[in-house]
Amino acid sequence: MTKTSKPILKPLLTPRLTGRRQVLKGAAASLALGAVSMPLMGRYAQTQSAEPIKIGFQVHRTGIGAAYGRWYDRTTMAAVDKINSEGGINGRPIEIIAEDDGTDPKRGAEVVEKFATQHNADLAFGTLFSHVVYGSAPRAGELKIPYFVVSEGHHVASGALNRYTLQPGITDVKSQVQAMAPFVADNLGKKVTMVYPDFAFGHDHRDYFSAAIEAQGGKVIEKIAIPPTETSFTKYFPKIPRDTEVIYHVMVGPAVLTFVKEMGEFFGSSRPEIFGFIDSLEATDLSSPGLEFLEGTYFWEGNPRYAQANQSEYDKAYRAAVGVDANGASVSDTKDVSTYAHMFGCWETLHIVKAGMEASGYSGTGDRAKLIEAVEAMTDMPHSHAHPQGAKRFNGKTHQTFGHQYITRVNNSRLDLVHTTSIEDTLYPDEVDYTKQSF
Amino acid sequence: MELAPYLILGSIEGLVTAAVLALMAVGLSLVFGVMRVVNVAHGEFFMLGAVLAWFVADMIGGHPAISFIAALFIAPMLVGSLAIVADTTILKRINYDPERTIVATIGLLYIIQQVTLMTYGSNARPVEPPFNQRISIPWFEWTESGLSMYWPWGLGTTTYKLAVIGFAIILLLAIWLLMTRTRIGLIMRATQLDRDVAQAYGINVDRVYAMVFGLGAGLAALAAVLIVPIQQAHYLMGHDPLLLSFIVVIIGGLGSLAGTVVAAVLIGLSDGLISVFFTPTLAKIIATLIVTFVLIFRPSGLLGKHRP
Numbered sequence: 001m002t003k004t005s006k007p008i009l010k011p012l013l014t015p016r017l018t019g020r021r022q023v024l025k026g027a028a029a030s031l032a033l034g035a036v037s038m039p040l041m042g043r044y045a046q047t048q049s050a051e052p053i054k055i056g057f058q059v060h061r062t063g064i065g066a067a068y069g070r071w072y073d074r075t076t077m078a079a080v081d082k083i084n085s086e087g088g089i090n091g092r093p094i095e096i097i098a099e100d101d102g103t104d105p106k107r108g109a110e111v112v113e114k115f116a117t118q119h120n121a122d123l124a125f126g127t128l129f130s131h132v133v134y135g136s137a138p139r140a141g142e143l144k145i146p147y148f149v150v151s152e153g154h155h156v157a158s159g160a161l162n163r164y165t166l167q168p169g170i171t172d173v174k175s176q177v178q179a180m181a182p183f184v185a186d187n188l189g190k191k192v193t194m195v196y197p198d199f200a201f202g203h204d205h206r207d208y209f210s211a212a213i214e215a216q217g218g219k220v221i222e223k224i225a226i227p228p229t230e231t232s233f234t235k236y237f238p239k240i241p242r243d244t245e246v247i248y249h250v251m252v253g254p255a256v257l258t259f260v261k262e263m264g265e266f267f268g269s270s271r272p273e274i275f276g277f278i279d280s281l282e283a284t285d286l287s288s289p290g291l292e293f294l295e296g297t298y299f300w301e302g303n304p305r306y307a308q309a310n311q312s313e314y315d316k317a318y319r320a321a322v323g324v325d326a327n328g329a330s331v332s333d334t335k336d337v338s339t340y341a342h343m344f345g346c347w348e349t350l351h352i353v354k355a356g357m358e359a360s361g362y363s364g365t366g367d368r369a370k371l372i373e374a375v376e377a378m379t380d381m382p383h384s385h386a387h388p389q390g391a392k393r394f395n396g397k398t399h400q401t402f403g404h405q406y407i408t409r410v411n412n413s414r415l416d417l418v419h420t421t422s423i424e425d426t427l428y429p430d431e432v433d434y435t436k437q438s439f
Numbered sequence: 440m441e442l443a444p445y446l447i448l449g450s451i452e453g454l455v456t457a458a459v460l461a462l463m464a465v466g467l468s469l470v471f472g473v474m475r476v477v478n479v480a481h482g483e484f485f486m487l488g489a490v491l492a493w494f495v496a497d498m499i500g501g502h503p504a505i506s507f508i509a510a511l512f513i514a515p516m517l518v519g520s521l522a523i524v525a526d527t528t529i530l531k532r533i534n535y536d537p538e539r540t541i542v543a544t545i546g547l548l549y550i551i552q553q554v555t556l557m558t559y560g561s562n563a564r565p566v567e568p569p570f571n572q573r574i575s576i577p578w579f580e581w582t583e584s585g586l587s588m589y590w591p592w593g594l595g596t597t598t599y600k601l602a603v604i605g606f607a608i609i610l611l612l613a614i615w616l617l618m619t620r621t622r623i624g625l626i627m628r629a630t631q632l633d634r635d636v637a638q639a640y641g642i643n644v645d646r647v648y649a650m651v652f653g654l655g656a657g658l659a660a661l662a663a664v665l666i667v668p669i670q671q672a673h674y675l676m677g678h679d680p681l682l683l684s685f686i687v688v689i690i691g692g693l694g695s696l697a698g699t700v701v702a703a704v705l706i707g708l709s710d711g712l713i714s715v716f717f718t719p720t721l722a723k724i725i726a727t728l729i730v731t732f733v734l735i736f737r738p739s740g741l742l743g744k745h746r747p
Contacts (some may be wrong), residue, residue, distance in 0.1 A: 026477030027685035066561030235714040254563030
């Protein structure tokens, strides 16, 4: 390789001016880079051999939802292994086609499109973060591919989406929050300060909890919204009013541990009552240093992370199948804590897909509408191996399921069940009737 | 909510941001000042510092202080060495051409980010601070018995955050001494002033460039090791600090170390205070507006030297 020396004229050019422009260019370039997300780790469909049912799995492998994605993946694979070993769906095995959505709405819509047009998948399934669901659902409706989400956002039941989008395997924020308010008002206090992420999911918490606590004679005295990409939180805490009796917190993203730790550092030993959604600590070890102050605080859990005294045989079998120990961590790595409060939704949704396909005699993509109608016809689902989290009641009109919610208390760095709500606690009037929409 | 303790908390938070930002931006400014290279991968060197700190802490184990001090030395060294390799194998080969170095460092950014994702994974992982006591922030109030001190409800910071501020000040002083009082600093400044004349006087410019690039990356890594016990190591953590560093370097004046530090404190404090009193988004809006005004009214930056 020949080496050329720098042109001698270079220093004569005005370095100051070119310099500033250069830096600006660099700054602009780095800005632009932030907007670009790279498609990663695509897994491609294999040639059709045994005519499997192809389920497109939209998964948060990267981005802020990655911890959820990892466990959604493990749960999905465990459910597929179980269903396939029991004979598959109508005798056909399930094949999962996983694609990373980068926890990004734009990429999410592309992934759905890829399932429909490139992989010719029977349906799309999976994702958690509500902004990705919002970004992807319209595309699923246009492409007429059933889209089974495991997101717990209220967007499905609110009527904002379409007939092709269903949420049969996990309850929504509105019902969860509504069921928590009586417990909070009766046991913890009536003056509540809410801390929540500043996007659709957090706004659901804000709106529905405010209404629900007022119905209980309580009041939300301050609402603190935090951008989901925030990495430092102390600066938000001074906004918590002094007469706060209960802090209601829910946070998501890679910085959740920092959030909870800084909350402890802020309050020290003089904390008010604290009620949190376990989202703030999903995939995070409860015995991490700095979390000692959580002792005696309460959490909502979709499904109790720690095996409880009254553990059902269904939870035992489900836990073992996914590879989760009695403390909610991976059996192969005790530091790898699961997203136990949410991931059961993948397991249950796949079982509902199986039931729906078998009820409708599903034979191929031409029967997609029949599949949706079969799921819409479902109502009560008993506590069983297909529904290890508990019994469910599906509402075919709103495409949303309802179920039991769990409240646990931190005792000696583990979460012990103190209250289980009834399904009736979580019901609210229908806001939409999707069955009136045409296919 | 009392105004004054609020102000103290906002200032401490702001100074922590400023401390980390100053170290990182000084690295960026140094590389630009001496080499005229706009290093878009600077944020990834920062991220790599945090990730390596986690690896070191995880491997050594034991008391958090021991593993943290080890990380404080090992992570910047490794990142600096990587930067030196990048300089000699990439930047030198394209003759430090301004446009091509931007593109090359963008490539470097993606390579580092994706390799981290493939090896370290997408998790955010914590490193334990060497020490971390909570300090309540006191304030004064008039009571019937006169002026008395009290501790407002739930207003606290930690010893580690204060230590980060102190440590950053020491490091910045050390860099200033290095640049102004040592032979290496003299050589760097000579190269900055005129590369060809420096070469004519027998300075090995290639070596100086490699060293400066390594030093710049090492500073970013050092900043990250300091912040990682407060935040957590995550493969996407480099982007925001990179943008803020660019803002700081432009406001402070290109290649001016003092200006960079002043701008970092300005941006950090305004970020802390505006975030506490209003919203963090407003803080970002104002920082960007300051850049615009500085570019219009003082194009060379607050303390940038008006070179002939």
